[in-house]
Amino acid sequence: MFTTVLTRGPVVRPEIARITGLSSAAVTKAVKPMIEAGYLEELPQGERAVEGAGRPAYPLAVRADREFFVGVKVTADELIGVVTDLRAQVRDAHRMAVSGRSVEQVVADIAALVRELGPEYAERTHHLGLSVSGDVDRPGGVVRYSPFLGWHDVPLAELVAGETALMVTVENDVKALTVAEQWFGEGVGADSFALATVGVGIGCGLVVGGRLVAGGYGVAGEIGHVPVAAGDGPACHCGARGCVEAIASEEAIVGRARAVSGDPALDMAGAIERAHGGDAAVRAVFAEAGQAIGLGLAAMVNLVGPERVVVSGEGLAAYDLFEEDIRAAFTTQLFGAAARCPLVVRPLPWEEWARGAASVSIQSLFAA
Ligand SMILES: [Zn+2]
Numbered sequence: 071m072f073t074t075v076l077t078r079g080p081v082v083r084p085e086i087a088r089i090t091g092l093s094s095a096a097v098t099k100a101v102k103p104m105i106e107a108g109y110l111e112e113l114p115q116g117e118r119a120v121e122g123a124g125r126p127a128y129p130l131a132v133r134a135d136r137e138f139f140v141g142v143k144v145t146a147d148e149l150i151g152v153v154t155d156l157r158a159q160v161r162d163a164h165r166m167a168v169s170g171r172s173v174e175q176v177v178a179d180i181a182a183l184v185r186e187l188g189p190e191y192a193e194r195t196h197h198l199g200l201s202v203s204g205d206v207d208r209p210g211g212v213v214r215y216s217p218f219l220g221w222h223d224v225p226l227a228e229l230v231a232g233e234t235a236l237m238v239t240v241e242n243d244v245k246a247l248t249v250a251e252q253w254f255g256e257g258v259g260a261d262s263f264a265l266a267t268v269g270v271g272i273g274c275g276l277v278v279g280g281r282l283v284a285g286g287y288g289v290a291g292e293i294g295h296v297p298v299a300a301g302d303g304p305a306c307h308c309g310a311r312g313c314v315e316a317i318a319s320e321e322a323i324v325g326r327a328r329a330v331s332g333d334p335a336l337d338m339a340g341a342i343e344r345a346h347g348g349d350a351a352v353r354a355v356f357a358e359a360g361q362a363i364g365l366g367l368a369a370m371v372n373l374v375g376p377e378r379v380v381v382s383g384e385g386l387a388a389y390d391l392f393e394e395d396i397r398a399a400f401t402t403q404l405f406g407a408a409a410r411c412p413l414v415v416r417p418l419p420w421e422e423w424a425r426g427a428a429s430v431s432i433q434s435l436f437a438a
Pocket residue numbers: 294295306307308309310311313315316
C-alpha cells in the first residue's frame with residue numbers, strides 16, 4: 071500500500087484501493103498509522119483529487135523528508151555515497167577512495183564516509199544500504215563472494231552496523247540498481263523488466279510480476295555466467311569456462327586486446343583508442359564481446375520474457391564499439407514474440423548505484 075503512494079506520487083484512497091485490490095476500509099485502516107507516524111500526509115484537495123461519490127477525496131502523499139537514508143556503493147577502489155530522502159531523491163553525495171581491500175579497512179572507510187555525509191541529516195537517518203558486486207545474501211546481510219574485493223562470507227551488515235549504529239542492508243549492486251529503477255526509474259509501472267550492466271562485470275537484475283527476483287539461492291539473473299562459447303571457451307574467474315564475463319568483462323577485453331596487439335601494457339582506454347583508430351584485430355575483440363553480451367541477454371529474454379531490457383553500466387564508454395554486435399546477436403537469438411522486447415541503452419552515473427543501495431534500505435523499511 072505504502073509502495074503505491076511512494077512510487078506513483080499523490081493518489082487518492084479509492085485509487086489506492088483500485089491498484090492494490092484492497093477494500094476501501096482496509097486502505098483507510100492501513101493509511102491511518104502511516105499518517106500518524108508522519109510518513110504520509112493528506113494534501114489539500116488539489117487538481118489530482120478524484121471526485122468521489124459524495125465525500126471529498128484528499129490525495130495522499132509521502133512526506134519525503136520524514137526520514138533520510140544513506141546508500142553506499144562499495145567498489146574495490148572507491149566508495150560512492152549518497153543521502154536520499156524517502157522518495158529516493160539524492161540530497162547529498164560524496165566519494166572516497168578506499169584505504170585498502172581488507173574487510174577491516176573497508177568497514178572503517180564506510181563508517182568514515184557516513185560521518186562525512188551531511189550531518190544535518192544525521193538525526194533523521196536510521197538506515198544504511200550497501201551495495202557490493204558479487205554473490206550477496208541480502209536476508210543474512212552477508213557478502214558470500216566478491217571477486218573484485220576478494221571477499222568470502224563477510225557478515226558486512228553486522229560489521230557496519232556495529233560501527234555506525236545504523237540499520238544496515240546489503241544487496242548485490244546490480245539488484246540494488248534494479249530496485250531503484252523499479253521504484254523510481256524506467257521500471258515504474260512495468261510488470262516485468264530486466265536491467266543489464268556492462269563493465270568490470272556483466273550483471274542483470276530481473277523484475278517479474280512486480281517483484282525483484284532473488285532466486286532460491288540469492289543468485290538469479292547472473293547472465294555474466296551464462297555459457298556462450300561453444301566447446302572449450304576461455305576460462306572465467308568463477309571457475310567455469312565460456313561465460314559471457316570470460317569474453318566481455320573489462321578484464322577479458324583488455325586481456326584479449328593485449329594478446330592481439332602485442333602490447334602487454336594496454337589498458338581499457340588504450341584498447342578503445344586502438345579500436346576507434348581502426349585496429350581491426352582490437353575491433354574484433356570488442357565485436358566478440360558484443361556478441362557474447364547479446365547472446366547472454368537473448369538467453370535471459372527467452373527464459374524470462376521481460377517487457378523491456380535496460381542496458382547500463384560503466385562499460386557504456388565502449389558501447390559504440392559493440393552495440394551493433396550486441397543487437398545483432400540479441401535479435402538473431404530471440405524466439406518468436408520475444409523479438410518485440412526493446413533494448414534500451416541508458417547511462418547511469420555511479421551515484422545512481424549508490425541511490426540503488428539507498429532504495430533497498432527504503433524498501434526494507436516498508437516492504438513488510
Ligand atoms: Zn563465469
